[in-house]
Amino acid sequence: MKKRSLLISFLLLVAAFLVACSEENSKSTANDSAASNKIKIYTTIFPLEDFTKKIGGDLVDVESILPPGGDAHTYEPTSKLMVDIAESDGFIYSGVGIESYASQIEEALAKEDVAFINAGKGIELESHDHETEETGEEAAHEHEDETHVEEAAHDEHDHGDTDPHVWLDPVLSITLAENIKQSLIDIHPEGKETFEENFQKLKSQLEDLDQSFKDLVKAADKKEILVSHAAYGYWQQRYGIEQISVLGLSPTEEPSQKELKDIIDVATEHDIHHIIFEANVSSNVTDIVQSEIGAEALYLSNLETITEKDINNNEDYFSIMNKNLETLKKALSAK
Numbered sequence: 001m002k003k004r005s006l007l008i009s010f011l012l013l014v015a016a017f018l019v020a021c022s023e024e025n026s027k028s029t030a031n032d033s034a035a036s037n038k039i040k041i042y043t044t045i046f047p048l049e050d051f052t053k054k055i056g057g058d059l060v061d062v063e064s065i066l067p068p069g070g071d072a073h074t075y076e077p078t079s080k081l082m083v084d085i086a087e088s089d090g091f092i093y094s095g096v097g098i099e100s101y102a103s104q105i106e107e108a109l110a111k112e113d114v115a116f117i118n119a120g121k122g123i124e125l126e127s128h129d130h131e132t133e134e135t136g137e138e139a140a141h142e143h144e145d146e147t148h149v150e151e152a153a154h155d156e157h158d159h160g161d162t163d164p165h166v167w168l169d170p171v172l173s174i175t176l177a178e179n180i181k182q183s184l185i186d187i188h189p190e191g192k193e194t195f196e197e198n199f200q201k202l203k204s205q206l207e208d209l210d211q212s213f214k215d216l217v218k219a220a221d222k223k224e225i226l227v228s229h230a231a232y233g234y235w236q237q238r239y240g241i242e243q244i245s246v247l248g249l250s251p252t253e254e255p256s257q258k259e260l261k262d263i264i265d266v267a268t269e270h271d272i273h274h275i276i277f278e279a280n281v282s283s284n285v286t287d288i289v290q291s292e293i294g295a296e297a298l299y300l301s302n303l304e305t306i307t308e309k310d311i312n313n314n315e316d317y318f319s320i321m322n323k324n325l326e327t328l329k330k331a332l333s334a335k
Helices: 002-020 023-036 046-059 079-086 102-108 138-154 170-187 189-219 233-239 257-269 284-293 308-312 317-331
Strands: 039-043 060-064 090-093 115-118 224-227 242-245 274-278 296-300
Touching: 039 046, 039 170, 046 060, 046 090, 046 170, 046 189, 046 317, 079 102, 090 102, 090 170, 115 170, 170 189, 189 233, 189 317, 224 317, 233 242, 242 257, 257 284, 274 284, 274 317, 296 317
Parallel strands: 039 060, 039 090, 090 115, 224 242, 224 274, 274 296
Antiparallel strands: none
16 A cells, blocks of 8 residues: 555656646647637546536536546556646546545646546545444344444445445435536536536436336335445445445455355345346455355446446446346346
8 A cells, every 4th residue: 555655646746747847738738628618627437427528518528537447446647647637627536535546636736727626525425334332132143144244345445434436326426416517617607507407407317317216126025235346335325225245345355254154144044146246346255155155147337437348339327327227126136
């Protein structure tokens, strides 16, 4: 972790030097942007990119700094990227703890004329406080097993005691979108009418998605899902979908042998027939759990980033979330 921090610091110093040496290029970029009547915005995770494109429309040129299929937890900015951000109008990040590099980028470019936008402002993060209490009550055995699985998955994760995956909750995504809308208005007041109109369309879509989740869970045979990565806590809070996770909030956190056995036992107890993987998260431990309980593999997208295939298929936040709903429909079935 220390080596990674030193590397990022070095890159930021290099970037600061390059930014200082690129004033003429910056002026040229600004003139090009003015000529096209578009503002240039960089974002981190995919939902921010997609929401910004939908709200900004033809007035905004949006680009994610994360490569297709990348991992937002471990991404490290390059010096070239730092120069690009310095020459842009704004940088939008989630502000919920998933991008450890965002504050370092902001600090390094503090003297540049760039708006740094915290899209998660005002969102109350779900807490994961797993301090145990030794009650010794056998009657609470089932609940203790489930709590232990949560502890096994989440202790000492990179995000502290909160879950950063707020964009998977359509209601919280409205707040993300509203913060993005306001930031675009602040940067480009002339586009206010367009931004407001596009935001209302996006908000309506997110409200429809929220209702689809409610309808699905209401008709489901069960409420538990077995997942490789503990990214779905907000679905439990909002809709009552209970996740049993093999890995923690950060996909690098693998359980011990004892914790692994507990996960398998709880999955068996709840008669779970599916294990849900993610396109950008792989683990041999998850494969072991699948083999032990004889589960069918399903796939969800956590939407942190999307794949090249998704890009080629013109997938957006809603098309991917609708695929997630289809996966949940199977996972919550008794069959």
